[in-house]
Amino acid sequence: QVQLAESGGGSTQTGGSLRLSCAQSGLTFSGNCMGWFRQDPGNEREGVAIMYTTDNDRGSTYYAGSVRGRFTISQDRAKNAVYLQMNNLRPEDTGVYYCAAKIGGCYSLRSWLAGVTYQGKGTLVTISS
Numbered sequence: 001q002v003q004l005a006e007s008g009g010g011s012t013q014t015g016g017s018l019r020l021s022c023a024q025s026g027l028t029f030s031g032n033c034m035g036w037f038r039q040d041p042g043n044e045r046e047g048v049a050i051m052y053t054t055d056n057d058r059g060s061t062y063y064a065g066s067v068r069g070r071f072t073i074s075q076d077r078a079k080n081a082v083y084l085q086m087n088n089l090r091p092e093d094t095g096v097y098y099c100a101a102k103i104g105g106c107y108s109l110r111s112w113l114a115g116v117t118y119q120g121k122g123t124l125v126t127i128s129s
Contacts, residue, residue: 001025001026002019002024002025002026002027002101002117002118003023003024003025003026004022004023004099004100004101004118004119004120005022005023005024005096005099005120005121006020006021006022006097006099006120006121006122006123007016007022007023007037007123008020008021008123009096009097009123009124009125010124010125010126011126011127011128012089012126012127012128012129013128013129014052014089014090014091014127014128015088016088016089016103017019017085017086017087017089018125019083019084019085019086020036020083020084020086020090020097020099020123020125021034021061021081021082021083022034022036022081022082022083022084022099022120023079023080023081024080024081024082024101025080025097027052027101027118029075029077030042030055031054031055031104032051032052032074032102032103032104032105033050033052033084033101033102033103033104033105033112034051034052034082034099034100034101035047035048035049035050035051035073035082035099035100035101035106035109035112036049036050036073036082036084036095036097036098036099036100037047037053037098037100037116038093038095038096038097038098039095039096039122040094040095040096041058043095045098045113046064046079046095047064047109047112047113048059048063048064048067048071048084048097048109048111049062049063049064049067049071049072049073049100050062050073050106050109050112051073051074051075051082052105053075055098059060060106061073062106062108062109062112063109064109065079066092067086069086069092070086070088070111070122071084071085071086072084072087073085073086080100083086084097086099086125089125090127090128091127091128091129092096092127093125093127094125094126094127095124095125095126096121096122096123096125097115097122097123097124097125098120098121099119099120100113100116100118100119100120101116101117101118101119102117103115103117103118110129
């Protein structure tokens with residue numbers, strides 16, 4: 001049974017930082033695409049960052065243009081965890097952030113989001129101006 005559980009959300013001011021964590025069980029990182037998407041009430045889901053790795057640790061990361069250079073996705077295989085370091089946060093980053101997984105590879109945020117099989121319950125991030 002696959003389980004994903006996010007933590008680390010909260011409130012901060014513009015320019016601040018937050019680090020989201022996703023504890024996962026039931027999945028192997030190798031060959032699967034892990035990532036984060038966010039959603040505001042009334043808006044569509046927006047893919048934020050994804051990471052795809054293989055057994056030899058080679059992998060790829062993809063970021064939404066709006067977060068590139070500010071957010072960093074990483075994983076710790078020993079802890080079965082995925083992280084999203086968010087720096088220089090802006091009010092438009094406000095939303096519920098979900099950790100999610102797509103079985104198999106990923107080549108774009110859009111294709112990953114369309115193929116998400118598992119997701120957590122989300123963690124709220126609020127950025128004030």
